[in-house]
Amino acid sequence: MSTVRRTQQERSAATRAKLLEAAYASLLERGYGATTVGEVQQRAGVARGTLLHHFPTRGSLMAGVVEDVVERRLRVLTAPGPDAGSAAASWGEMVDLVWDELRQPPFAVALELWVAARTDPDLRQALLPLQERIYGTVHRSVTRLAGDDHPRAPMLVQFTIDLLTGSHLAGILRPRAGTSAVVEAWKVAVQELARREA
Known part of the structure; x- marks a missing residue:
């Protein structure tokens, strides 16, 4: 049985969605002040570099959450x-x-x-x-x-x-x-x- 491999674009979109979900959950449970880049990284279970690749700043992460x-x-x-x-x-x-x-x-x-x-x-x-x-x-x-x-x-x-x-x-x-x-x-x-x- 062959495994369908996702494209780089699909993997990137999935990672971005995971980060946004983690930020959303943190905002809901802990509020804006506690929703730091580190908190979102930990919740999403990704490397810091991965998070920064998608969202270079906390501001860009929050803008993504707004959308x-x-x-x-x-x-x-x-x-x-x-x-x-x-x-x-x-x-x-x-x-x-x-x-x-x-x-x-x-x-x-x-x-x-x-x-x-x-x-x-x-x-x-x-x-x-x-x-x-x-x-x-x-x-x-x-x-x-x-x-x-x-x-x-x-x-x-x-x-x-x-x-x-x-x-x-x-x-x-x-x-x-x-x-x-x-x-x-x-x-x-x-x-x-x-x-x-x-």
Whole structure:
């Protein structure tokens, strides 16, 4: 039985993916401050030279993680839109989609990177264009779910993302009583706000 040998390009891509996975796991478990080049090297089980070949600096490694996190968040958020002629999802389903995504690990890692980027100019430069990409994609995905033709959809989607992000962040250190009631109340409110004028 012959073994299929991977090309150099395939091996390189696999090593890069392993390094990004190790950095992602470290950010999730230990935070930005503890996610050093040495920590990622040890988690990935590669030689230091191998890591430096793919990511010469910590900044370049974190930039790679930013791109990876964008892809992870989009996998959670990008729900197939309604088929032509079918009814749009309810506003309550749209609220659930956003709320569920905010409580997934990719958002926690993104939060680590956003906070670090406030004082790290290189990370901020890497994060800015990707942030615009994810915001744009989130808006399009969620707006499509709610119904592209609704005149208030962009505004209500923005309200939903901002309100739920704030509610989630307020409970990061300790879960707050009443947060689920806020989410349920917003479902009712957004349905009312979305009602078309006669």
